[in-house]
Amino acid sequence: xxxxxxxxxxxxxxxxxxxxxxxxxxxxxxxxxxxxxxxxxxxxxxxxxxxxxxxxxxxxxxxxxxxxxxxxxxxxxxxxxxxxxxxxxxxxxxxxxxxxxxxxxxxxxxxxxxxxxxxxxxxxxxxxxxxxxxxxxxxxxxxxxxxxxxxxxxxxxxxxxxxxxxxxxxxxxxxxxxxxxxxxxxxxxxxxxxxxxxxxxxxxxxxxxxxxxxxxxxxxxxxxxxxxxxxxxxxxxxxxxxxxxxxxxxxxxxxxxxxxxxxxxxxxxxxxxxxxxxxxxxxxxxxxxxxx
Numbered sequence: 124x125x126x127x128x129x130x131x132x133x134x135x136x137x138x139x140x141x142x143x144x145x146x147x148x149x150x151x152x153x154x155x156x157x158x159x160x161x162x163x164x165x166x167x168x169x170x171x172x173x174x175x176x177x178x179x180x181x182x183x184x185x186x187x188x189x190x191x192x193x194x195x196x197x198x199x200x201x202x203x204x205x206x207x208x209x210x211x212x213x214x215x216x217x218x219x220x221x222x223x224x225x226x227x228x229x230x231x232x233x234x235x236x237x238x239x240x241x242x243x244x245x246x247x248x249x250x251x252x253x254x255x256x257x258x259x260x261x262x263x264x265x266x267x268x269x270x271x272x273x274x275x276x277x278x279x280x281x282x283x284x285x286x287x288x289x290x291x292x293x294x295x296x297x298x299x300x301x302x303x304x305x306x307x308x309x310x311x312x313x314x315x316x317x318x319x320x321x322x323x324x325x326x327x328x329x330x331x332x333x334x335x336x337x338x339x340x341x342x343x344x345x346x347x348x349x350x351x352x353x354x355x356x357x358x359x360x361x362x363x364x365x366x367x368x369x370x371x372x373x374x375x376x377x378x379x380x381x382x383x384x385x386x387x388x389x390x391x392x393x394x395x396x397x398x399x400x401x402x403x404x405x406x407x408x409x410x411x412x413x414x415x
Contacts, residue, residue: 157354
């Protein structure tokens with residue numbers, strides 16, 4: 124059963140001694156700076172870890188006179204090893220989904236290739252990563268090409284080198300809306316005992332992170348739910364609207380006791396265009412160190 128998401132925001136205490144002034148709130152630039160530092164540390168921590176992903180995709184295709192119904196759905200369930208890799212001479216980390224099972228059928232051996240990928244560098248790593256990217260994207264179903272369906276994609280917008288391209292503002296809209304879930308699926312659960320800031324973002328300047336199939340810019344927007352004291356990202360929501368497709372990807376994070384830091388536990392996504400809707404739901408478990 125998929126985890127459920129419940130947001131609980133700590134209320135301000137009502138019994139406060141008059142002689143103790145309330146702590147000063149940080150500014151938005153300060154919180155964004157903390158988040159940039161957090162994302163940098165987070166990538167370094169996660170780069171030595173592999174997680175197991177169970178990923179359900181559903182496609183509904185309709186004609187002009189039909190509405191999408193579950194009986195006509197096309198479905199696939201992927202099981203994969205997901206890991207964060209920084210290729211040789213690259214300036215950033217990239218996620219790789221290495222599919223090992225499709226609808227219950229084994230498609231490759233597991234741990235040996237993950238370990239080889241982590242150890243390999245230079246030209247061999249480039250060839251291996253290209254092979255895994257091609258194989259992984261091959262298992263996406265539906266007619267909408269996409270490669271933003273990885274849980275850490277949205278964190279790039281908080282990277283210090285990208286923040287200057289993006290406008291941010293603090294919002295008070297409330298709890299996030301989880302898109303892409305199928306009827307009957309519950310929203311996920313996330314409990315937090317600290318204050319969260321909801322921060323909206325939108326790309327404004329320079330080249331965009333996400334591109335159209337022809338290489339053109341495709342501006343993104345969305346929201347982060349952030350602990351202002353530490354900069355930790357608790358929930359992310361990425362929205363891309365262009366080329367006739369509306370895409371939404373929402374990810375929730377939770378503490379992993381064995382790792383000692385927050386990790387992605389759930390991703391929900393949806394892609395909509397005139398005659399097609401794709402939804403996805405992924406959960407992450409078995410976080411473990413990559414063995415040497």
